Amino acid sequence: MxxxxxxxxxxxxxxxxxxxxxxxxxxxxxxxxxxxxGLRGDLVDHLTQRGGMTLERVRAGVLAHTHAVLTGSAPPADLVSPPAGCDDAR
Structure with a gap:
């Protein structure tokens, strides 16, 4: 990579x-x-095509993981929430 x-x-x-x-x-x-x-194309493809996840859910997961790595704590809700108007069920 x-x-x-x-x-x-x-x-x-x-x-x-x-x-x-x-x-x-x-x-x-x-x-x-x-x-x-977490940003590898093959992983994103696997999660969206075989795992049934939306890109917004993958994005939220990458942000949550990165935040946890850097801070050792759970991310604030507004960091990983889908953008307004996106109805992504987790």
Whole structure:
């Protein structure tokens, strides 16, 4: 899972830097890969096509997981709630 979001900085390195800033006590390199794994296209396809989840539910799950990794607590409801007008049953 390699890509670039800020010039020539790989996505994983940028994510690790942000995680290290938020959680200096954590293994930022590992957590960067763990968080980014939730965004893999094959996983999203599996969850939506075989798991019957909507993209909004997958999005909410990725946000909740990332929040828990970075803070150690449950995310606020407004962070993982589907956007207004979306009737996604969880």
């Amino acid at each position: 390699t890509g670039s979001i800020m010039g020539t900085v790989p996505v994983e390195a940028r994510a690790a830097a942000l995680i290290a800033e938020a959680r200096p006590d954590a293994d930022a390199d590992y957590l960067a890969y763990a968080v980014l794994a």
